[in-house]
Amino acid sequence: MRRFLMYACLLLAAPFVCHGAVSVSLARVTADSGARGGFIPISVADSTFSGFDITLTYDNTVFEVVPGWYHPGTGEVSENARTPLSSQFVIRVQRTVSGRTTTLRIAGSSERGIADATGLFLRIAVNVTGAPGEQTPIRVASAKFVDTQGNQIQATVSEGAVFVNRWPSISRSPENITAVCRSGNNPPDQLFEVRNTGGGTLNFRVVPTVPWLTCSPAAGSSDGNRVGITVQFRATALLPGTYTGAILISDANADNNPQEIPVTVTVYPRLTRIGPN
Numbered sequence: 044m045r046r047f048l049m050y051a052c053l054l055l056a057a058p059f060v061c062h063g064a065v066s067v068s069l070a071r072v073t074a075d076s077g078a079r080g081g082f083i084p085i086s087v088a089d090s091t092f093s094g095f096d097i098t099l100t101y102d103n104t105v106f107e108v109v110p111g112w113y114h115p116g117t118g119e120v121s122e123n124a125r126t127p128l129s130s131q132f133v134i135r136v137q138r139t140v141s142g143r144t145t146t147l148r149i150a151g152s153s154e155r156g157i158a159d160a161t162g163l164f165l166r167i168a169v170n171v172t173g174a175p176g177e178q179t180p181i182r183v184a185s186a187k188f189v190d191t192q193g194n195q196i197q198a199t200v201s202e203g204a205v206f207v208n209r210w211p212s213i214s215r216s217p218e219n220i221t222a223v224c225r226s227g228n229n230p231p232d233q234l235f236e237v238r239n240t241g242g243g244t245l246n247f248r249v250v251p252t253v254p255w256l257t258c259s260p261a262a263g264s265s266d267g268n269r270v271g272i273t274v275q276f277r278a279t280a281l282l283p284g285t286y287t288g289a290i291l292i293s294d295a296n297a298d299n300n301p302q303e304i305p306v307t308v309t310v311y312p313r314l315t316r317i318g319p320n
Contacts, residue, residue, distance in 0.1 A: 065090040065188045065196050067164070069099075069181050069203025074171045076207050080109060082166040083181070083203060087128065093156025093191045096148070097200070098184040103145040105173035106205045108138065112168040120149075126163045131155060134165070146184070156191055173207040175242065175298065180204045209242025210298040220290075220306045222276060226283050226313045233274045235304060237292055239265035245294050253288030255281060256306060276308060283312045 066088040074081050113120045118135035125134070134151035149165070173179070181203040188196040215237050222230035239245030245265045249258045255277045263270040274290070286308045293301035 065092050065095075065198040067097075067186070067198065068201035069183075071204040071206070073206045073208055074106075076171060076173060076175050078171040081169055081171065083169055083205065084163050085165040085167065086162065087157070087164045088161045090160050091156070091158045091190070092188040092196055093154070094150075094152040094189040094193075096150040096185070096187045098186070099147045099149070099181055100144055100184050101147070101181045101205070102143050102179035103140060103172070104143050105177050105179040105207060106169045106171050107145065108147065109168040109170055112136075113138075120165075121168075124166050124168060126165065128157055128160050128162055128164045154191070169205070171205070171207060173205075175207055176209045178204060178206040211239050211243050211245035211294055211296055212241030212299055213245060213247065213292050213294060213297045213302040214238045214240040215292055215302055215304055218304060220274060220304055221309075222307070223309045223311065224276070224278055225311050226281070227279055229278050230276045230308060232276070235272050235274065235290075236269045237263060237265060237272060238269045239267055241298060243296070245297060247292050247294045247297075250291045250293070251288065251306075252291060252303075253286070253306075255286065255308070256288055256290065258290060274306070278308055278310060281308070281310045283310050285309045 067090065068086050068088070070084040070086070072081070072083055111121060112124060113136040118137060120134045120136055129151070132151035132153040134149065137148040139146045147167075183200045183202050186198050186200045188198045190196055215235060217235060220233055220235065222233065224230040237245075237247055237249070246262075247264070248262045249272055250261070251258055257275045257277065259273050259275070263272070278286075288306045290304040290306060291301050292303065
């Protein structure tokens with residue numbers, strides 16, 4: 044770790060001389076809760092430098108770096124963190140934790156550096172620990188870049204973020220269905236709508252719980268759009284009375300799975316004609 048500290052001191056001591064410019068961006072990524080081994084890309088655009096020292100901060104209840112992404116003794120990043128643009132750099136990491144805040148200091152140096160480079164420079168391997176819907180910015184506390192002579196270079200660094208995908212959520216309208224008919228007849232068809240009010244895609248199935256109901260289509264998907272479902276009644280064999288059933292709407296990935304729409308059908312006796320035809 045001594046080499047890391049010596050390099051950081053070199054950056055801090057270098058006089059500010061603008062030799063070119065550096066543009067670095069951290070990605071804004073989305074991931075499922077519990078996802079493991081994903082990457083936050085760090086990219087450069089039209090950049091020339093041979094040394095860098097970047098300090099990032101983030102909420103570690105949303106994500107944390109993968110153990111093994113860097114060597115706990117030397118601090119050197121693993122090979123899968125590197126890209127062709129960063130392969131020639133010696134890159135080391137210091138990680139400190141204070142409560143919910145992790146500070147990640149990433150510093151690297153190369154004799155040749157890169158010139159007018161554009162593309163993926165480094166990957167930060169992370170495990171997502173946050174609950175669905177949580178998020179954290181990846182803030183840049185400091186960023187310094189130098190050329191091969193040790194002169195500091197003007198840099199623009201765009202901050203990143205991690206968003207934890209919300210689970211799909213089932214919404215249905217109306218919340219109940221009622222129908223009436225005379226014995227020997229069917230009530231008119233009715234319509235209800237299913238919509239995803241959460242994240243991702245809702246892939247749902249529709250299943251009536253009684254034989255005198257059918258639904259079409261029996262499955263669908265929603266990214267927030269409304270999906271219409273037609274309800275047909277098969278009540279011709281029902282005797283006069285009141286009947287109850289339900290329509291189940293399910294998606295194993297939804298945070299409120301399953302949902303149901305209660306259905307009530309009232310069958311009245313046939314009309315009896317009195318008097319001459």
